[in-house]
Amino acid sequence: MKSNIFARVLLLCLFVSQAVKSEDEFFVKDIKINGLKRISQGAVFNYLPINVGERFSLENAGPAIKALFKTGFFKDVALERDGSTLVINVIERPSIAKILIEGNKDLSKEDLTKALDKIGLSEGKVFDRQVLDKVQLELNRQYLSHGKYGLKIKTEVADLTRNRVGINIKISEGRVTKIKQINIVGNTVFDDKLLLRNFELSTSNLLSFYTKNDQYSKQKLSADLETLRSYYLDRGYINFSIDSTQVAITPDKKDIYVTINVKEGAVFNVEKVKLTGNLVVKPDEMIKLVGIGPEEVFSRKAATETQKALQDRLGDEGYAFANVNMIPEINDVKKTVDMTFFVDPGKRVYVRKINMKGNTKTRDEVLRREMRQMESSWASGSKIERSKTRLERLGYFESVNVETPPVPGTADQIDVNYTVTEKASGNLSAGVGFSQTQGIVLNANVSQDNVFGSGKRVNVAFNNSNYATNYQFGFFNPYFTPDGISLGYNLGYSKRNAGQVNIANYSTDVFNGGVDLGIPLNEFDQLRFGFDVKHTTLKLPNSSSYDCFGSIQCGNRVSSEALGYIEPTSDDYIDHVTLSNTSREISDFVGEEGNKFLTFSPSIGWTHDTLNRAIFPTKGGQQRFSALATIPGSDLQFYKVSYKHQLYLPLARDLTLRLQAEIAHGDGYGNTSGLPFFENYFGGGTGSVRGFRNNTLGPRGHITTDTLRQENPNSPLLNSYTFNSSQTGRPLGGSNKLIASAELFFPVPFFAETKSVRLGTFLDAGRIQNGFGLNNMKYSAGVTGEWLSPFGALSVSFAYPINADKDRGDQTQPFQFNFGQNF
Structure with missing residues (x-):
């Protein structure tokens, strides 16, 4: 094609030689361009190497024609002379009016259009037939990355009016070529199954439709070869090598066979480890960071981690550009390695300025008080990164980025620039949610987490459901003092009907007020002190009277949801029953303590928090301990202690394992025997043991006195008698709680980049229970999904109760969800 163009240029030059003869050299007084339709004259003059007022000769003709052809705008160019005027006749290339792509299924039209645009084929551009040759190559590249090796492409160009063309690209994708077998040849120590377990590429399996791991990719194979090399090097095989790799495709282009030829070599042990160079940090501190020692099997991973740990330690001392070089000395005869870590700290780097950008609403001081890196002190990598984490945990920003550019003209100073993207920190909402436990939930909330950009939080909330009605007001200042002591207080009223959430029948009206004081102990630990005043009013339901219909099965047996089954002592026919709608334990408590209580309860708490973010964390952990007790002067004397620990372990880029455990205990003291029943712990459902109905795990109350009325068939007189039932009723909760869970989180298929949705198993x-021990443990397993939707948080789980015993009253509920409430 290039030779054809060259020949064409020569012919044009010959033509020009006839039109413009050497003896006709002249000064160009004007330039006239003929044949332009879409291209402007100004665009042509920009490329033309001839200007008005210059001498024109045959020597100028060739370069001028080449320059115009090089623009790609024209398929023909000719030069003529008309007196002192240079005439340029051109024929424009057609423009692309429409590109039609047919037959594409695996790749979207948008993806293909972007790929074609990169090679210069898109609607509105000048059409060049040479570009069509590149289309085949580019589309082949796109489809080969998706395992389509049977691809066929046909292109058609149709001439349209006004010097335009339409391009039709017909694609026959063919079936996906899948990896049939991966063979590793030369391995004797580790078998193929073990080595291939770490590969990204694989033969087809149940998850291949999602992972696409059975589709060959050159990039994935390169990554797998490096994984294989690392596997051996981490186990002492220093001389391990990959000799060759063969990728073969069957003639029908349906299957691919991959063969990897390796040499394992021998295992090498570490004989000596040296730490040398300019040890600006105490050697004792540096040696503690060395993770590889004498007489151990050599591990490249351990050596690399040691190198990074040493560099990070130097970075914390201000040596931001420190280098630690690994120098292995291999003895092939003894099969040993001497490891030397050479330390070159470089110059100590100081921070000149810390700059904040993007905080148009939040005051600068709110960001700066989170800084752990100070100005005019040496730069610490861990402090700079920790400052970034603290800004992210504020919850005021969608994103936080940090840069550390060097100060121009200096070799030992940097600036630290934090750039934030603010999000709305205020919230005015009213909405409707639904919970299987609480039913329809109406809520209204006015909150501002960052009042006037000060970092203080104000909240006024109303919440109403079948279970509870809440009115709350709260204020929180995270920096009551410059040292980070926090202060908050709250006032509220709540009305709860326990019978609506699978608990024994009673209701409470509670007025409460409290104050909390938080004292930071260090970067990750905080002590919290609180004092709450609470006035509680208990309300018990009236007894219910039933004739022989509804939930009452009359005759010689009586049944109800509260009683279960009761066998009366008489064989006479029963036509009426009167039941107490509350538990004996509740009635006894009210009879002994009354139904109105004023309590004063100081509390103390400790929190250790290393989570990387507040919502959907992926690493770190959190421990919480709290204890409260009512003090003399309270109507009830009791105490409660609890401890909760959760740990997030990143297993891979998209996999996170959460381990969580919670234990709690409460009891009465003084004149109060036992923990008041309305302070009991409950289990089952979301946030506990999923698969069991909310709040149904644990002890149940007992039904109080029941009156049965019987009609004597031999007498018109109506007789009645009373008896005490030992049948169990609804859950009453217990004074001891033990909950544990292990959960593996992973992204939603096809939405891996979405950070507001996750799945888990x-x-x-x-x-x-009311005593200590591990008896009566309940287990469940299942899958869960969580979505932080614009309309509220949605939590869904499907669980299988492993050891449910319905004969003993266990109530199961495999599918559970909450909508419109926080997790």
Whole structure:
């Protein structure tokens, strides 16, 4: 094609030689361009190497024609002379009016259009037939990355009016070529199954439709070869090598066979480890960071981690550009390695300025008080990164980025620039949610987490459901003092009907007020002190009277949801029953303590928090311990202590394992025997042992006195008698709680980049009881999904109760969800 163009240029030059003869050299007084339709004259003059007022000769003709052809705008160019005027006759290339792509299924039209645009084929551009040759190559590249080796492409060009063309690209994708077998040849120590377990590429399996791991990719194979090399090097095989790799495709282009030829070599042990160079940090501190030692099997991973740990330690001392070089000395005869870590700290780097950008609403001081890196002090990599994490945990910003550019003209100073993207920190909402436990939930909330950009939080909320009605007001200042002591207080009223959430029948009206004081102990630990005043009013339901219909089965047996089955002592026919709608334990408590209580309860708490973010964390952990007790002067004397620990372990880029455990205990003291029943712990459902109905795990109350009325068939007189039932009623909760769970989180298929949605699989265990021990533990396993939707948080789980015993009253509920409430 290039030779044809060259020949064409020569012919044009010959033509020009006839039109413009050497003896006709002249000064160009004007330039006239003929044949332009879409291209402007100004665009042509920009490329033309001839200007008005210059001498024109045959020597100028060739370069001028080449320059115009090089633009790609024209398919023909000719030069003529008209007196002192240079005449340029051109024929424009057609423009692309429409590109039609047919037959594409595996790749979207948008992806293909972007790929074609990169090679210069898109609607509105000048059409060049040479570009069509590149289309085949580019589309082949796109489809080969998706395992389509049977691709066929046909292109058609149709001439349209006004010097335009339409291009039709017909694609026959063919079937996906899948990896049939991966063979590793030369391995004797580790078998293929073990080595291939770490590969990204694989033969087809149940998850291949999602992972696409059975589709060959050159990039993935390169990554797998490096994984294989690392596997051996981490186990002492220093001389391990990959000799060759063969990728073969069957003639029908349906299957691919991959063969990897390796040489394992021998295992090498570490004989000596040296730390040398300019040790600006105490050697004792540096040696502690060395993770590889004498007489151990050599591990490249351990050596690399040691190198990074040493560099990070130097970075914390201000040596931001420190280098630690690994120098292995291999003895092939003894099969040993001497490891030397050479330390070159470079110059100590100081921070000149810390700059904040993007905080148009939040005051600068709110960001700066989170800084752990100070100005005019040496730069610490860990402090700079920790400052970034603290800004992210504020919850005021969608994103936080940090840069450390060097100060121009200096070799030992940097600036630290934090750039934030603010999000709305205020919230005015009213909405409707639904919970299987609480039913329809109406809520209204006015909150501002960052009042006037000060970092203080104000909240006024109303919440109403079948279970509870809440009115709350709260204020929180995270920096009551410059040292980070926080202060908050709250006032509220709540009305709860326990019978609506699978608990024994009673209701409470509670007025409360409290104050909390938080004292930071260090970067990750905080002590919290609180004092709450609470006035509680208990309300018990009236007894219910039933004739022989509805939930009452009359005759010689009586049944109800509260009683279960009761066998009366008489064989006479029963036509009426009167039942107490509350538990004996509740009635006894009210009879002994009354139904109105004023309590004063100071509390103390400790939190250790290393989570990387507040919502959907992926690494770190959190421990919480809290204890409260009512003080003399309270109507009830009791105490409660609890401890909760959760740990997030990143297993891979998209996999996170969460381990969580919670234990709690409460009891009465002084004149109060036992923990008041309305302070009991409950288990089952979301946040506990999923698969069991909310709050149904643990002890149940007992039904109080029941009156049955019987009609004597031999007498018109109506007789009645009373008896005490030992049948169990609804859950009453317990004074001891033990909950544990293991949960593996992973992204939603096809939405891996979405950070507001995640899936998980879990194993839950727990029990609620009044004594200590591990008896009566309940277990469940299942899958879960969580979505932080614009309309509220949605949590869904499907669980299988492993050891449910319905004969003993266990109530199961495999599918559970909450909508419109926080997790």
